Amino acid sequence: MFKVCLSALAALGCALLAPAQAAEKPNILLIVGDDIGYSDLGCFGGEIRTPNLDALAQRGLRASSFYAGPTCSPTRSMLLTGSDHHVAGFGNMHEYLGPQQKGKPGYEGYLNARVASLAQVLRDGGYHTYMAGKWHLGEEPDQWPAAKGFERDFTLMQGGGSNWSDMGYPNPAHPRLTYTRNGKPLAKLPDDHFSSQAFSDFIMACADEHQADDKPFFAYLSYQACHSPFAVPDDWLDKYKGAYDSGYDAVRAARIARMQEFGILPKDAAVSPRLPGIPAWDTLTPEQRKLSARRMEIYAAMLENMDFHIGRVLRHLAKLGKLDNTLVIFMSDNGAEPLELLALAQTLDPKMAAWLKENWNTDPAAWGRKGSISDYGAAWAQVGSGPFRLFKGQVTEGGIRVPLLVAGPGVKHRGGWTDALLHVTDLPVTFFDLAGVVHPSKTNPALATPIGRSLAPLLAGTADAVRTDKDWFGEELFGNRAIRQGDWKLVNIVKGAGGSGEWELFNLRSDPAERVDLSKKEPAKHRQLMALWDEYAEQNGVIFSGEGPYKKKDPAAEASQ
Template identity: 30%
Template sequence: MRHYKHLCIGIFLLFSCGIMNAQEKENGNWPDRKNLPIEPYQKLGKIAPTIKDSDPIEWPKEISAPQGAPNVLLIMIDDVGYGASSTFGGPVPTPVFDNLSKTGLTYNRFHTTAVCSSSRAALITGRNHHTAATGIIMEFSTPYPGYNSLVPRSVASIGKILTDNGYGTSWFGKNHNVPDWQTTPAGPFNLWPTGLGFEHFYGFLGADAHQFRPALMENTKPVDPYIVDGKVDKDYILDKDLANHTIKWIETQKAVSPNKPFFVYYTPGTAHAPHQAPKEWIAKYKGKFDYGFEKQRQMTFEKQKELGIIPKDAKLAPTPAEYQKWDALSPNMKKIVAREMEVYGAQLSYSDYQIGRVIQSIKDMGELDNTLIIYIMGDNGASAEDPTGHGLTSEIGIMVNGEVDTEEFMLKNLDEFGGPWMAEHYSQSWAHAMNTPYQWDKKIASHLGGSRTGMVISWPAKIKQTGQIRSQFTHITDIVPTILEAANLPIPETVDGFKQEPMAGTSLEYTFDNAKAPEKHTTQYFEIIGNRAIYKDGWIASTTPKILPWEGNHPASKDPMNDYKWELYNLNTDFSQTDNIAAKNPEKLKELQKVFVTEASKYEVFPLDDRYIERLNPENRPNFNKGRTEFVYHNGVSRITEGMAPNMKNTSYSLTASIEVKAGDEGMIMTQGGYFGGTALMLLKGKPTFTYAFSHYPNHKWTIQSPTALSAGKHTIVMNFDYSGGGAGKAAKVSLMVDGKEVAKGDIPKTVPKRFSSDETLDVGEDFGTPVTRDYEVPFTFQGKIGEVKVNLKS
């Protein structure tokens, strides 16, 4: 009885507290949107030991978005410069972007961080990229707080904030924000989109994706939508697939919860290399760019003035002398370079078309009026990552591994440009033309060619002064605060118990109804790979670039803090950053340099580091494989990214496969990389075969094959890769053994020194993406049984 009495008192006190808390919440303390997540609120009645003596009780009230909160469609295109789209005076028709500028507002002084991972981290968090530990792309991360690529829990994403506030949230397309060593299907997944608070993800991890053979993930599961019934769908293309999935997701959301607003982060890999597009879209541009870079730059400049995108008194910034000149190209090379731009134009306009399909679906559902659309045309300036001046047929092969394209090969394969067997990137000078009217390009954070891109915001229910231009200084960190103000949501103080870092950006709603509103984002630093600038009240101080945009391998500066010269511009009177007035205003320059140091100290920019490709080695980052010399894989293991695979470059190693086959069985045993650089151990028409691809050039593919097919039964195949040593990318000798007997041997004259691929992976029992050689087609599933495959690394 005594225990029962104490139990009743305990229940009474418990529910009395519950009632009091409920009453407090009813009095205005629920929901507390500044502290996330938000527990459901339940109004309690009387609770007695039996139902008959208890009062009815309401179901817990779960959090919902504020009344009238808009849907949000946040669009980010990749590697598109300020002067590429027709909306901003460029040569590529982007009618969807054009239309949104007419029904919304065009921002002609919008800024990114100048490189993709960093811009994307700032975009989804509202903090500066170093605060989000993303001072450089993920594959080049270093242990310092601003650069380690481990986004802190004190920096919650817009996906997390909106999910916890009752939105349905999703992410479609590129995710270049997962640490390099965490990108395999083994996780960890806390920094993948679903770990960052997004409810759904469909896209790819890393810098880029093959449009016809992408390595996609649905949430955390690998998917290969271009493979249908075991065969490659010849009509598949990524941009269309992303739009299809986005439309389906939105339709499902609204069918089930019509009053629940959605948030879609839509970020296709277009127009990052590889430049690829449907043939019929490429055909639309035939002959459109035969006049060359310099004329295009002048044409765009004039069009920008005509549209009012730039002021009438703006100047065209000079092209740095190091860039390729059109008249210096041979007649055949002009054909090749013009074709590259045709492909780029086709890819960008095709992606814009697919975005239009997404917007049309929202309109068809009657949701467009209350949908905030933020369309950012470029996560940085156009990419001039072409060391040749005439473009590349493989960015990984030429830019990273040092191969050289030949005019003969490029001309012979001109019709293949834009298709699955080329992964080209256009000329450095096309990139510069796409950044009109500014100087420099992607990676050059010190100058507007690297950081300034186009943006349009549309929200029919809210924005009434449509078709106008807004010229306040705006930055990518302003986007999250804008979304939160639009949704009538506060910036959270804590998320999952972690006190949040302050937002660095400012909501742009103040510009919606007032073209002349004084800008609120008055100070902003820029820094990527040692290139840096500081903006304050219309002035910008910028370092003079020491390293060209296409230089990956270069000597690091001994003292990047002091080795760089500085320039000074008054952007109030010099829109396009053309008149360096540092010599005339030394005191102003010193003042801004001090501001940079203050901002850099505040936001964890230090230590400055202008190294680039040399940071790429996976050994520079945490790696579960450090110290391992033996790796064991079983059939079905796939999507092991290069950073987490055994490092089989510049070393000797062996592969040992235990298999069981029937006579004539074939298929992939183990592969890494693909057509543009990779290796494959397989049975080809039953014959043990090892193929090595240094690049996509036919004379860069070497095959060592047994003269006879395997008999039925169990076998052990060993491939010995004997590296010659003496540096990176040297030759190797290969021997194939079957059941202890050598059956074939051969030489590999040169090997991949730095990276097989940026998107293709290590797979066992199947091959995904592109094949290493066109002697077989993916998925080339192994028809027998694989017991295990061992990789043994040797010194």
């Protein structure tokens, strides 16, 4: 594997290349895509057209070993605080809190008083602070972005829903989405609202508003794309027509081959096999193939559309003369989403399935349009994971290893790669470092100190790594647990999530797909990482409780209530 290798295409890098070091505080544009798989972007081996992100990669650095949380809220809480999500208030998704977790520190379901938000710290440090997009970090007014340091915001509070003006949320208990603009709730959206365009427009308007002053900005552009339900404007619906007729097996194999060409994956590395519940493509009926391919066509169009709007934002900043001093970061919040909402509801909650059919358009001919529900399921999610095991919601590589691109001032590498072990909590610490601000935990002991490492030396080319082989980090969600130290990873997947419920040990250098359990062969390493797990659980107040998303509803019990 590589440390930092320069791409042969670097000479074709973007003419907007920023200087390696900025004499002034950099602007920061943090872009988060939702539920985007590791291999989806063109610059990570995907066939989906992402020219603006690919250009960003060619003038900056790609990270092949960057880790987020298993799902959106845990990742976002770490991204915006630098603290573990069990400390920040999202030890569990608030939708799945168990009885032992409710009311306990670290399980509040919003950013708690133990953490300072990234926006608060940067605003106090002299930055304008803007947010547009998905929040999912608390729905009460004192938990909104405007209360957490954002000077300007256009925010979707929930985790997903309609991308259009109807503000629909596919949840019978809460069928309408909540939006705010600059701290005030919105009763309606413009008729022409489409999420990726509208959120991009808002960030550009914020940059325009403060164009004349000398203050730098921090902009958090948190796209709904590509969270389900998938959606694209009508003129994008058929951009990938026929592109996936070869099926998920062939597309995945092609992506893995390109990843090997890039050097992300060793050519001799074993890959995670097709999951037992996923049939081989050639065993599907023609109608099943047609519908499955169509789902992926809509997803690919949605991702390319997001990339198109990212390009609009970058070109606008260049027009304003601000791009050269803007650090641009792109990441996904977790791995690809395997769930099919309607199919899941039919299995776990028939009442919800009936409500969805009554209130949302489930006709395949409507997929991608306003009022429709569409997603792509586990087979295409495994394509998004590339060679890795499983996907969103899991602590396996397919759930938490995500793409990261960084370009702009302080970034020496053009078209380079790093396989340094990086974590989402590193990003806020990096921003504080480059902005020259001091975290308030230095003077307020009630606040948690961020646990991440500054990436500034890595970005500047003065270091190959920010962690030693003795450094480690942990993860837990829904009872699934992991410890990563150097090349080694200890994992426990509960039975409800399809695991054995036993601890497994992997060497990711030789086995990135987590196929060969080395627990019996390496008992000393197993014990060592188990001790780190115990330390992690104690440090972060981990509480196991309930079955989380794996619990099936009992229709008989509901009927008796």
